[in-house]
């Protein structure tokens with residue numbers, strides 16, 4: 598059995614059954630994802646303590662302009678390691694379930710806080726990448742995009758520099774204290790207040806402005822579902838369903854409940 602299908606003995610939790618009814622009738626679905634959707638692909642979440650040589654650092658202390666200004670080599674070695682890990686990772690049934698929703702719901706807007714590129718590799722079209730991507734790189738002075746030479750320079754233990762002006766290149770991600778890309782944030786906010794169903798998958802809802810999107814959706818009348826093994830940071834109200842469990846298990850179960858596959862003859 599492909600790992601995307603729900604095992605016969607997987608009983609559907611009441612939250613999944615109720616939310617599946619709403620999902621099946623959705624006209625415009627927004628999916629917001631965080632690091633938890635990539636956990637089953639082997640990529641650590643921000644809540645997981647960093648291990649090995651990174652154990653003495655916190656992501657919040659590395660993902661800042663100040664850290665890059667202070668020690669660009671340290672920050673680039675962290676991002677170089679994460680680029681390699683993301684490349685070696687594979688999309689999991691959670692990513693694939695989210696991609697499949699695009700063929701089942703009339704309109705789907707995927708908003709991700711993740712920078713690992715796994716949604717695109719799972720087949721999701723044009724995810725709104727609120728916090729950028731590990732695989733985009735830009736000049737720290739001019740803001741121009743450059744990607745081709747980064748891996749070669751990192752492998753040679755050299756800091757990648759802009760071929761036009763010589764300034765350091767930096768990872769094309771949004772660091773703490775930096776503004777999100779205007780167009781991405783505008784698309785995310787517009788979709789969150791226009792959708793009728795909002796599904797949050799694998800995020801602790803602690804980093805703003807992304808963390809405010811589910812509340813915006815609920816305030817605009819959307820039904821909100823939270824897929825997470827741990828209770829979410831969101832206030833649970835009647836419009837918010839907690840779908841407890843791992844993304845790679847709950848999403849296939851949710852799709853199977855909402856769109857039962859015809860019994861194989």
Ligand code: BV8
Nearest residue numbers: 631632633642643644710773774799800801804805843844
């Ligand atoms: C902004 C990219 C304003 C980089 C990231 C003081 C000064 C400045 C700003 C602030 C401040 N105080 C507060 C702020 C705002 C700040 C913020 O929110 N801080 C927090 C800490 C309070 N936000 C910002 O700085 C943002 N910018 O506000 O700019 C501005 C405006 C104009 C002009 C100038 C400035 C920028 C925030 C973006 C930072 N960049 N990432 C990189 O990746 O290296 S954030 C990064 O951390 C992620 O992208 C994500 O957003 C966040 C981690 O959260 P999650 O993804 O939710 O992951 P987490 O580990 O927390 O949770 C995982 C969840 O999954 C858990 O619930 C777990 O139970 C669950 N889970 C585990 N396994 C599974 C699972 N779920 C399902 N299945 C499983 N198998």
